[in-house]
Amino acid sequence: xxxxxxxxxxxxxxxxxxxxxxxxxxxxxxxxxxxxxxxxxxxxxxxxxxxxxxxxxxxxxxxxxxxxxxxxxxxxxxxxxxxxxxxxxxxxxxxxxxxxxxxxxxxxxxxxxxxxxxxxxxxxxxxxxxxxxxxxxxxxxxxxxxxxxxxxxxxxxxxxxxxxxxxxxxxxxxxxxxxxxxxxxxxxxxxxxxxxxxxxxxxxxxxxxxxxxxxxxxxxxxxxxxxxxxxxxxxxxxxxxxxxxxxxxxxxxxxxxxxxxxxxxxxxxxxxxxxxxxxxxxxxx
Numbered sequence: 001x002x003x004x005x006x007x008x009x010x011x012x013x014x015x016x017x018x019x020x021x022x023x024x025x026x027x028x029x030x031x032x033x034x035x036x037x038x039x040x041x042x043x044x045x046x047x048x049x050x051x052x053x054x055x056x057x058x059x060x061x062x063x064x065x066x067x068x069x070x071x072x073x074x075x076x077x078x079x080x081x082x083x084x085x086x087x088x089x090x091x092x093x094x095x096x097x098x099x100x101x102x103x104x105x106x107x108x109x110x111x112x113x114x115x116x117x118x119x120x121x122x123x124x125x126x127x128x129x130x131x132x133x134x135x136x137x138x139x140x141x142x143x144x145x146x147x148x149x150x151x152x153x154x155x156x157x158x159x160x161x162x163x164x165x166x167x168x169x170x171x172x173x174x175x176x177x178x179x180x181x182x183x184x185x186x187x188x189x190x191x192x193x194x195x196x197x198x199x200x201x202x203x204x205x206x207x208x209x210x211x212x213x214x215x216x217x218x219x220x221x222x223x224x225x226x227x228x229x230x231x232x233x234x235x236x237x238x239x240x241x242x243x244x245x246x247x248x249x250x251x252x253x254x255x256x257x258x259x260x261x262x263x264x265x266x267x268x269x270x271x272x273x274x275x276x277x278x279x280x281x282x283x284x285x
Contacts, residue, residue, distance in 0.1 A: 042228070042229045043224075043226040043227070043228055043229070044226060044227050044228075044229055045224040045225070045226050046077075046079075046080045046082075046122070046224075046225050046226065046227060047077030047078065047079050047080035047224075047225045048077055048078075048222060048223070048224055048225065049075040049076055049077050049221040049222070049223050049224075049225050050076060050077060050078065050220065050221060050222070051076045051185070051187065051200075051218070051219070051220055051221055052073055052074065052075050052076065052217075052218075052219050052220075052221045052223070053073070053074045053076070053191075053200065053202070053215050053217070053218050053219075054071060054072070054073050054074075054086060054215065054216055054217040054218075054219075055071070055072045055073070055074065055191050055213045055214060055215055055216065056069060056070075056071060056213070056214050056216050057069070057070040057071070057072050057191070057211075057212070057213050058070075058211070058212040059210065059211055059212075059278075059280055060209070060210045060211075060280065061210075061278050061279060061280040062210075062280075063276065063280075064276060064277075064278055066278050068278060070085065070086075070117060071085070071086035071087070071216075072084065072085055072086055072117075072191060072213070073085075073086045073089045074189065074190070074191060075089070075221070075223070075225050076187050076189060076200075077225050079124060079125055079126050080122060080123070080124055080125075080225050081122070081123045081125075081187075081189045081225075082120060082121070082122050082123075082225050082227075083120060083121045083123075083191060083192060084119075084120035084121075085117050085118070085119075085120070088118075088120065118134065118135045119132070119133065119134040119135070120133050121133070121192065121193065122227070123147055123189060123195070125147075128146055128147045129144055129145070129146060129147065130144065130145050130146070130147045130148070130193065131143075131144050132144075132145070132237070132240070133232060134240060134244065136240070136243045136244050136247050137247055137251070139233060140230065140231070140232045140233065141232055141233045141234075141235050141240050141243075142232040142233070142234060142235070143234065143235050143236050143237050143239075143240055145237055147195060148173065148174075148193055148195070148196075149196065150171050150173050150194065150195065150196045151171055151172075152169040152170070152171045152180070152196060152197055153169060153170050153171065154167065154168075154169050155167070155168040155169060155170065156168075159181065161181060161183070161202040161203055161214070161215055162202060162215050162216070162217065162218050164183035164184070164185070164202060164218070165183065165184070166181035166182060166183045166202055166203065167181065167182060167183075167199075168180070168181055169181075169182060169197055173193075173194070174282075174283040174284060174285050175283060175284025175285040176206045176207070176208075176211070176282070176283075176284055177206065177207035177208075178194065178204055178205070178206060178207070179204070179205050179206075179207065180194060180197065180201050180203065180204040180205075181201070181202055181203040181204070182197040182198065182199040182200060182201045182202065183199045183200055183202055184199050185199050185200040185218070186198070186199060187199065187200045188200075189201070190202075190204060190213075191204060191213040192204075192213070192282060193282075194213075200218075201213075202214070202215040202218070203215060210280055211280070211282060237283075241281065241283060244279075244281075245279070245281065247277075248276065248277045248278075248279035249276055249277075249279075250274050250275075250276070251275070251277055252274055252275070253274075
């Protein structure tokens with residue numbers, strides 16, 4: 001039982017580190033553990049989406065001289081909207097009907113639908129509450145806050161995105177200046193935490209061009225909006241952001257006193273070089 005738990009913890013640690021690699025290699029596993037049943041969390045349906053918007057999301061981190069491009073999806077229901085990695089959405093869709101599969105089969109699917117990032121957000125329009133779910137190393141956290149009120153300044157500028165005529169709006173939100181473009185679809189949501197305009201936000205970019213969301217597909221939907229039943233540590237936005245920033249600046253520090261820290265053949269801890277991971281937070285305050 002102890003060896004089984006160690007294997008599960010090491011795989012969880014590997015999965016936690018993968019999003020930070022520029023080009024993560026495929027995971028392959030062997031031995032008897034490969035044939036053991038994978039732990040598939042049960043999905044709880046929160047709402048049914050009526051529309052989905054897929055975004056290209058580009059981030060620049062000047063401190064490490066790197067740029068990443070991801071794909072994200074916004075699922076929009078009558079009461080709930082969910083923003084997450086498009087890879088996570090596809091993986092959940094494939095796993096949704098599975099009652100059981102082996103660890104080997106799970107990681108084969110994971111390699112195909114590997115999520116670009118692990119965070120996701122749920123916004124409830126009935127309770128005016130936003131729930132954030134994210135990871136720091138191998139630990140999963142969640143926090144709740146009231147749906148942010150963003151003071152947008154409207155402009156007469158227009159342009160077309162995905163076939164929709166969009167209008168420009170600007171705002172300062174949590175330390176960043178944003179330029180957004182919203183259409184006439186009557187949904188006052190958008191990528192990440194951006195919201196509060198009279199129509200769906202199809203594009204948003206920070207003034208410094210470090211973060212850029214742009215819609216590449218808008219489609220009708222009738223798919224369930226779900227959340228996987230698993231345990232999360234409850235925290236606050238401030239504490240989570242600080243913990244994540246600390247981890248990204250020096251991930252080796254979190255391994256220092258960990259039983260999973262690398263050891264030499266004599267069982268003595270091996271030095272772990274300090275390195276900064278790719279990280280440029282959307283929120284500066």
